[in-house]
Each structure stands twice: as C-alpha cells, then as structure tokens.
Amino acid sequence: MKPEPEDKRIQQLYREILSEGINPAELRAEKKAFISLYFPKKPFFVFGPMWTPAVAFAVAAFAVFVVRPELFISPGASTVEEAPAPAAMTAAPAAAPAASVPQTAGQQMSKNIIISHVSSEMGPTVVYQKRVENVPVAVVWVFPKPATA
Amino acid sequence: MKDPDFELVERARQGDKQAFGKLVNQYYEMVYAVCYGVLHLREAARDTTQDVFLKAFQEIARFKGDSKFKTWLYRVAMNAAIDAFRRRKPSVSLDGTDVSDDEDQAPVIIEDVSPGPREEAAKLEIKGLMKKALEELSPEHKAVLVLREWEGLSYDEIAETLQLELGTVMSRIFYARKKMGDVLRGMGINSQEAVRDRERKK
Numbered sequence: 048m049k050p051e052p053e054d055k056r057i058q059q060l061y062r063e064i065l066s067e068g069i070n071p072a073e074l075r076a077e078k079k080a081f082i083s084l085y086f087p088k089k090p091f092f093v094f095g096p097m098w099t100p101a102v103a104f105a106v107a108a109f110a111v112f113v114v115r116p117e118l119f120i121s122p123g124a125s126t127v128e129e130a131p132a133p134a135a136m137t138a139a140p141a142a143a144p145a146a147s148v149p150q151t152a153g154q155q156m157s158k159n160i161i162i163s164h165v166s167s168e169m170g171p172t173v174v175y176q177k178r179v180e181n182v183p184v185a186v187v188w189v190f191p192k193p194a195t196a
Numbered sequence: 197m198k199d200p201d202f203e204l205v206e207r208a209r210q211g212d213k214q215a216f217g218k219l220v221n222q223y224y225e226m227v228y229a230v231c232y233g234v235l236h237l238r239e240a241a242r243d244t245t246q247d248v249f250l251k252a253f254q255e256i257a258r259f260k261g262d263s264k265f266k267t268w269l270y271r272v273a274m275n276a277a278i279d280a281f282r283r284r285k286p287s288v289s290l291d292g293t294d295v296s297d298d299e300d301q302a303p304v305i306i307e308d309v310s311p312g313p314r315e316e317a318a319k320l321e322i323k324g325l326m327k328k329a330l331e332e333l334s335p336e337h338k339a340v341l342v343l344r345e346w347e348g349l350s351y352d353e354i355a356e357t358l359q360l361e362l363g364t365v366m367s368r369i370f371y372a373r374k375k376m377g378d379v380l381r382g383m384g385i386n387s388q389e390a391v392r393d394r395e396r397k398k
Contacts, residue, residue: 053377053380054373056380057345057373057376057377057380058345060322060323060326060376061326061330061341061345061346061376062345062346063323064323064326064327064330065229065232065233065342065346068232068236068237068238068241069225069228069229069232071225074224074225074228077224077242078220078221078224078225081220081224081246081249082217082220082221085213085217085249085250085253086213086214086216086217086220086253087213087214087217088214088217089214
C-alpha cells in the first residue's frame with residue numbers, strides 16, 4: 048500500500064525530529080565504553096582451553112634449550128659420586144698421562160671450555176669425546192691398568 | 197528461518213560475555229533509538245539502553261528462541277522504555293519546554309517571529325509543534341510509532357514484537373499519525389504543499 052503524501056511528510060518530520068537526539072559518534076563512544084566495562088573481550092591466551100598450557104610449554108622449552116641452556120643443564124655438576132680407586136691404582140703409574148689430559152672430571156667440565164679434539168699418543172690413556180651440536184660435551188676417560196715399565 | 201544471531205545467543209546463554217558483547221555492538225543503536233523514541237531524553241535513553249542490555253544478559257537463559265533474538269530484544273527494550281517513562285518526572289519535552297495540561301488544550305497559535313526565510317521558520321515551527329504533539333502521546337503510542345516510522349517494521353512485526361493484536365497496532369499508529377497530522381493541518385500545510393515541499397528538496 049502506497050503511503051499517503053501526508054503520511055510520508057509525517058514520517059519525514061518524525062525521522063528528522065528523532066535524529067536530532069541520536070548522535071552516531073556519541074553513541075559509538077558510549078557503546079564502546081559500555082562493552083569494555085561489562086562485556087570485555089577475553090585475553091588472547093584464553094580463547095581455547097589448550098592455549099595456555101601449550102604456550103607455557105613452548106616458552107619453557109625455548110628457554111631451556113635455546114636461550115640459556117647453561118642455566119638448566121650442568122653436566123659438570125653431576126651428583127654421581129666418584130667410585131673408590133682400586134688397590135692396584137694406589138701405586139703411581141709408571142708413565143704420567145699427557146699434560147694436556149685433564150686430571151679430574153670437575154676440572155675437565157669447565158662451562159666455558161668446549162673441547163673439540165683431544166688426543167694422546169703416550170701410554171694407554173683412552174679419551175672419548177662426544178659433541179652433539181652445542182650441547183655441553185661429556186668426556187669419559189678410562190685407565191684400564193697401570194702402565195708397565 | 198534461522199535466527200542470524202543463533203550462535204552468539206547460544207554462547208551468551210552459556211555465560212559467554214564476549215559473545216553477548218558482540219550482540220550489544222550489533223544492536224546498541226537500535227535499542228537506543230527505540231528508547232529515545234519513547235523517552236525523548238538523551239540521558240534517560242542512554243541509561244535505559246544500558247539497563248536493557250544488562251537485563252537481557254541476565255534473562256537470556258530464559259530466551260527460548262521462539263522468536264528471533266532481535267524481536268525479543270525489541271520487546272525487552274520497549275518494556276524497559278515504557279517503565280522508565282512512567283517512572284520519570286512529568287514532563288519535559290524534546291526542546292526543553294514544559295508541557296502542561298493547559299497547553300494540551302490550547303489552540304495552536306502560530307507566530308512567525310523568526311528573522312530567517314519564511315519556509316525555514318515555518319519548518320522550525322512545525323517541528324516544535326510536532327515535538328509537542330509527540331510528547332502528548334502515551335508511551336505505548338510512541339512505541340508503535342518508533343517501530344513503524346524509525347525502525348521500519350511492518351504492522352505484523354510490530355504486533356509480534358509487542359505481543360499486541362494487529363488491530364491495536366493499526367489503531368495506535370493511526371492515532372499517532374493523526375495527532376501529528378493535526379499539527380500540519382493546523383499550520384495550513386495540506387498534502388499538496390507537502391508534496392511540493394518534497395519535490396523542491398529533490
């Protein structure tokens with residue numbers, strides 16, 4: 048049904064009158080303030096139930112293995128006690144180990160030293176070196192028996 | 197037809213404030229317009245609008261989805277606006293002038309004191325009188341008028357929204373328009389002039 052001209056005129060005037068009390072910019076600001084006060088957006092991490100633990104694990108792993116591994120991994124500070132030396136070892140070996148070979152595990156595993164290659168051409172000393180990327184190396188050495196003269 | 201707000205409403209029903217915030221973002225202006233259409237005061241309309249959303253969030257668990265969320269929200273807004281209208285002090289009109297009972301009965305006296313062009317002055321005069329005519333309407337009449345003339349709802353939609361008989365909606369709109377039409381006729385503006393005025397604007 049087509050509206051009568053007077054009805055259209057009334058509608059036009061009515062809309063003009065009402066729009067005087069409706070300020071879109073003011074309304075937007077009020078709406079924004081109202082929503083942020085009563086219906087705020089949740090923080091990003093709690094969107095899903097698995098986000099928080101997953102992200103926490105990733106951050107911890109990054110810190111441990113990439114950023115500062117030395118803070119978390121200290122092979123030199125091993126708690127394994129040194130086994131007592133066998134009776135046969137109490138006698139001084141006939142030939143001293145090479146000067147370059149470290150004397151104890153504690154001395155050997157200095158944090159700031161990366162051993163890239165160790166060798167010995169004297170005596171029965173066996174040196175085993177393992178190095179995987181930048182992971183601190185573990186060095187094991189074995190004196191199977193005192194050297195004989 | 198599926199309610200376009202169905203998913204947000206479902207989340208809001210489970211207490212998801214963020215989902216309800218999106219509904220607020222979507223319908224804030226609509227609710228404000230409806231409240232202003234009944235109250236005709238900005239501050240009161242703003243307060244009522246915010247009350248409507250807070251109440252809607254509390255009550256949304258009871259919303260069964262029999263109608264669209266928008267329709268339900270219209271209803272909540274209308275009831276809140278009408279309640280607010282009845283609670284407030286009578287009666288300050290849109291332009292800040294008091295409307296007393298004596299003025300309601302007084303004949304319209306048109307006095308052109310505006311220094312501007314005659315048409316502008318006449319238009320301002322009409323608007324002033326229209327505002328007074330609107331103020332004289334009951335909140336129920338204002339409610340149907342704002343839904344029809346501002347929101348553009350059909351008679352059927354208004355009837356569903358306000359849970360009224362179709363005949364009641366039609367008679368209220370007829371009465372409200374007649375009241376405003378009386379102002380136009382009182383100003384000596386007949387339908388032909390209205391058409392000419394509109395053509396001039398184009």
